[in-house]
Amino acid sequence: MSQIQLNNIVKKYGDGFPAVNDVSLDIADGEFMIFVGPSGCGKSTLLRMIVGLEDITSGDMMIDGKRVNDLAPRQRNLAMVFQNYALYPHLSVFENIAFPLRLDKKKHSDEEIRRKVNAASSMLELDDHLERKPGNLSGGQRQRVAMGRAIVRDADAFLFDEPLSNLDAKLRGQMRTEIARMQRRMGITTVYVTHDQTEAMTLGDRVAVLKKGVLQQCASPRELYEQPVNLFVAGFIGTPPMNFLPARVQGNTLSLPFVDVPIGSELAEQVRDRDLVVVGIRPEYFKDASLGDDAPRDAVRFRAPVDQTEWLGNEQYAYIPYETDAAVQAKLDELDRDLDGEGMRPQMVVNLDGRSRIREGEEADLYFDPRLMHVFDPESGHCYT
Numbered sequence: 520m521s522q523i524q525l526n527n528i529v530k531k532y533g534d535g536f537p538a539v540n541d542v543s544l545d546i547a548d549g550e551f552m553i554f555v556g557p558s559g560c561g562k563s564t565l566l567r568m569i570v571g572l573e574d575i576t577s578g579d580m581m582i583d584g585k586r587v588n589d590l591a592p593r594q595r596n597l598a599m600v601f602q603n604y605a606l607y608p609h610l611s612v613f614e615n616i617a618f619p620l621r622l623d624k625k626k627h628s629d630e631e632i633r634r635k636v637n638a639a640s641s642m643l644e645l646d647d648h649l650e651r652k653p654g655n656l657s658g659g660q661r662q663r664v665a666m667g668r669a670i671v672r673d674a675d676a677f678l679f680d681e682p683l684s685n686l687d688a689k690l691r692g693q694m695r696t697e698i699a700r701m702q703r704r705m706g707i708t709t710v711y712v713t714h715d716q717t718e719a720m721t722l723g724d725r726v727a728v729l730k731k732g733v734l735q736q737c738a739s740p741r742e743l744y745e746q747p748v749n750l751f752v753a754g755f756i757g758t759p760p761m762n763f764l765p766a767r768v769q770g771n772t773l774s775l776p777f778v779d780v781p782i783g784s785e786l787a788e789q790v791r792d793r794d795l796v797v798v799g800i801r802p803e804y805f806k807d808a809s810l811g812d813d814a815p816r817d818a819v820r821f822r823a824p825v826d827q828t829e830w831l832g833n834e835q836y837a838y839i840p841y842e843t844d845a846a847v848q849a850k851l852d853e854l855d856r857d858l859d860g861e862g863m864r865p866q867m868v869v870n871l872d873g874r875s876r877i878r879e880g881e882e883a884d885l886y887f888d889p890r891l892m893h894v895f896d897p898e899s900g901h902c903y904t
């Protein structure tokens with residue numbers, strides 16, 4: 520069991536731009552922590568510094584209150600869990616799990632090895648497969664063998680670096696569920712690196728979102744989704760991504776494409792010196808008024824022309840182009856590039872109930888709850904609401 524603390528961690532390769540820039544984070548005992556962000560944001564570097572595979576330029580890495588910056592990986596007692604390629608094909612499941620103990624023969628008797636492997640395999644539901652070779656196991660079972668190897672070592676924490684990135688979508692889904700189940704059952708501190716926001720949201724107790732080496736927000740998946748601190752986090756979390764709409768500030772009103780939205784005096788005060796802000800509304804927050812469902816009393820209603828639709832049975836997407844302001848668009852394009860996109864189209868994506876029958880080329884009758892709207896400063900990206 521282990522608590523991992525990162526205090527003002529900086530990593531510079533050579534004298535370039537810091538790959539990790541002043542990251543501070545407490546990972547609690549038993550917590551499942553995710554590092555997520557686009558390619559090059561520094562998440563693998565951060566993980567490698569925890570495990571000791573990379574030097575730390577400055578800051579303190581603490582494990583259970585002890586500074587470990589200068590300890591070799593072996594002395595940190597953390598286990599990197601590798602995918603099936605780290606299993607020995609000619610050894611049985613039992614021997615694969617026992618492997619780290621056999622390396623240190625003097626320390627572990629045969630009896631102790633048997634006891635530890637049996638305990639781990641029962642925890643991982645591998646008892647019936649101990650005599651099999653890895654080649655005869657499913658992907659999920661192999662993953663569990665790899666975890667078993669870390670368990671017999673009594674590692675204080677598991678560290679995963681994009682373990683599912685090479686798998687097809689179906690297997691990835693299965694393995695994700697498997698890892699989540701095993702981690703909950705064992706309650707062992709786990710740090711998991713991914714660029715996939717679905718993995719981040721489904722696995723993590725908390726998710727640390729990184730951009731260009733800087734920690735943007737570390738929070739529960741629900742908090743990241745509902746209260747993103749800035750445009751970057753808001754755009755990164757959620758599929759399809761949040762709509763970012765340019766909105767002109769006119770006193771106590773925000774003028775969005777198609778509709779004016781009244782705002783409270785507190786927000787009006789905050790945006791007083793801005794001409795333009797960015798309003799974020801998730802695609803699923805829009806509702807189809809023609810379905811006649813109960814709407815909140817202060818719902819914002821508008822009509823908008825639909826360019827394209829997609830009906831998937833349980834949901835319908837509608838794509839609504841809008842006129843934009845060049846300066847705002849340039850800002851949104853820049854943000855989108857940070858998110859590894861290719862620029863943002865001035866169109867609203869609306870994700871409706873499967874009962875919707877909105878048609879291309881017609882106007883849709885839509886509404887949304889203004890309390891679910893996020894308002895961002897286009898310059899700093901900071902969220903006001």
Ligand code: ATP
Pocket residue numbers: 532538556557558559560561562563564565714
């Ligand atoms: P990816 O998802 O692509 O693996 P990442 O978020 O894990 O990306 P890192 O691999 O940690 O990012 O890299 C962060 C930055 O540090 C990148 O700009 C990368 O080019 C740089 N970097 C990583 N390793 C080295 C190295 N050994 N030498 C020099 N620069 C490096």
